Amino acid sequence: MSKVTVIGAGIIGLYTTYLLTERGIEGKNIKIVAEFLPGDQSIKYASPYAGAYFSACIDEEHLPYSRYTYENLDKLKAKLGPTPGIGNVYSTEYLDEIPDDSYLAKIKDFVEDYELVEPPAYLKTAKVGVRYKAFVFNSPLLISNLLEYLKSIGVTVERKKINHINDAFKENDADLVFNCSGTGSMTLGGVEDPKSFPTRGQVVVIRAPHIKECVSLWDDASTYIIKRPDSINHEVILGGFYQAGNFDANTYGFETEDILRRTTQLFPKLLEDNETGNTIKDLQILRVVAGARPGREGGVRIEKEVTNTGTIVHNYGASGSGYLCGLGMSSKAVDLVIKS
């Protein structure tokens, strides 16, 4: 029986550990080692900052990962108790180009209640809308729930920074290591991936009980409104930015203003039905945060590497899709060493 170390307690390390246990590795044989854990906040830890919403309209190469995630989330959700941090809402994605029919057919094939909608006339850059029943995530709650679930089935967890990937084998007397280090892959010894880079995003979290869905517009900017599930404050996430190469944890007032302007233009309901008034000034801002997505030139790295010390499976570079693609990514990573 393999003993496994998983580097990383972001959504990718946690999805990976969950699937290892589903594929027959006993929890007691798995150890998660991570510098940052659920509850922590750091620009080096993307997972707590994600909106996080499910997008069906992603590049075709990553579509199988989002499909797998969509089709397998209910099983995970059922294990996480009454407030899992995973919900279902309707999502409308407006696109500035009309995708070809074969791409749309692939989306229609796996999402529920798919329909194409006409964008409202005031959205000048939108050419088409794709609406469907989507998943949505309360990212801090989900990673915390997932870690607690894994601990309850015997997985051990240690807070520690690993300097060289080979050191991870010593952690659990392991012969198998999963590298789910996110932006840590830029500096982790033995990996130091030159293709990895951070992509900063800033989001504004508001209280908005009247918002029950997700709406986004993908044009030159990335503008999105995400209903956060299982949130006692009725949180809604407004974003955002994709700033490649930027690792700045600070937040900026001018970015907040830009986000509020874009999101209220995209979805006027934010103001129209707001319980405290109908102007941007009336929105109830709870906090403003910035995080860094683990970007990677050429996309995710899911790869097996056999070394003298043991087997390493890399699973990182999820960029802005860790929640929506991560279960599919992790399934492929686990498949490299354990057949389902």
Ligand SMILES: Cc1cc2nc3c(=O)[nH]c(=O)nc-3n(C[C@H](O)[C@H](O)[C@H](O)COP(=O)(O)OP(=O)(O)OC[C@H]3O[C@@H](n4cnc5c(N)ncnc54)[C@H](O)[C@@H]3O)c2cc1C
């Ligand atoms: C503003 C924003 C909005 C987003 N919105 C969405 C969204 O709507 N939908 C979506 O799907 N995704 C979204 N994302 C992206 C999502 O957050 C990431 O894809 C995901 O969190 C990546 O997870 P990860 O586990 O790879 O990395 P991380 O969460 O960064 O975790 C990396 C882990 O590795 C550990 N680690 C790294 N190096 C070492 C080391 N040397 N030793 C020990 N431990 C180490 C870290 O401590 C951490 O535990 C968003 C991100 C941001 C910033």
